[in-house]
Amino acid sequence: MALKELVANLQREQNKIQDLLSSLGFALRSFSNLNQFLELTPLMAARVTDSIGGALILYKDSKVHLEQIHCQDHKVGLEVSEVFKRVNYQINHQQTVNTSAQLAEIIDQKMRQELESKVHFFGTPILVKNIEQGRLYVFSTEADYTWSPTRRKLTQLVADQTAVAIANHELTVELRSKERQDRELEIASEIQLRLLPSKCPQIKGLTIAAKCETASRVGGDYYDFIPTNYDRLKNSQPEIGSDVPWSIVIGDVMGKGVPAGLIMTMTRGMLRAEVLNRHSPAQIMRHLNRVMYADLENSHRFVSMFYSEYDPLKQTLSFTNAAHNPPLLWRKATNTLERLDSWGMLIGLDMESEYEDATVQLAPGDTIIYYTDGFTDAANENGDRFDEDNLCLCFKWACQHLDTSAEILDHVFGQVKQFSAASKSHGDDMTSIVMQIQAID
8 A cells, every 4th residue: 555655656746747847848938038937947946856946047248147046935045045146246256267167166165165054955057059058056955855866857857948948049139130130231231222323324425334233232332423513414404415524433342241331331422522622533532532541541441443534525534543443445446445544542541642643535436344343353163263354355345246335234244143153152242334435416
């Protein structure tokens, strides 16, 4: 009869433990708030081990925190809580701890010293991704209480569930942070796209096509069309094209992503203000470099830029180059290519940099392509670059066989993408402007 009663008691105890662990599993699946789950942890640990109480300690920001404590005896619970707090204070303010194992050893040692064997306590680590992020303790005032293998395993089960809850919380926080960053990138991308010209201007005797494709959502490439005289532009006839001189500019901020995009946005605003002062291209570039130097130096970034002004009445292009890829000019009359270049340093490299003015006379049929280094640096699966020679061949063929600026632009983009299609590299931003000179009636 005694044996039957013992078996029945064991069965009831086993069922109780299974119910408790099942409840903990349900809480793990159901609670969206980590703190709600952590409140249950010491209680469950105490219940499954028949101890008077439990305590949860977590390591946060290199500090020890008493997260939760549960005790059936209020007086004992207050005493243990005060001891934990004193120990935590001593560790946080007086101890130099290198590893979680050392930390656990110090906590256990100090707790024994403080409680003087009045309360027996036992702990097990909470491991998240194999890193100890805290400890789960159970304690008892019973003199004959033993830390049996079964109680050890049950406490470890509760600790493991707690570790899963912490890991899930960290993953949720990380996911929300990524979603927030994705949204911020999306907003930054939208703003940047709106800052780039929505369409090419109508300029007398000129057809223009332009395109910008970023390697990531926010890029450092920049192009712009800026009228040099807004008053005259307002009074012109858009349907036949404006005879106002226009600034045509292309630039590239060193780097990718949001930092490059922010500098690009800053560059655009400052350059537009400089253009209205009606200085020569080289003088505009000198002013821009001096204004931007401090910000670029602090960010450890530079900007390359090709700035030009097209005069529709004279059909001339005045320009200066701040170490950007020189545009290519195809001469229809001679079927030859020229590089439009002048001396100048990167913007932000030296506050006193000087820039050189240059002018080229254009004729009907002549075509110019402005581009960023995303074209020449594009690589195939073997690591070979598209380089300037291939760009020259590609551009020259397009000028000979295609009729419009848009067709030439699409052909060049298509050839570069075909070249690098099999490459796993994300490449660089690619931006280009194609302008073609038309006869003026």
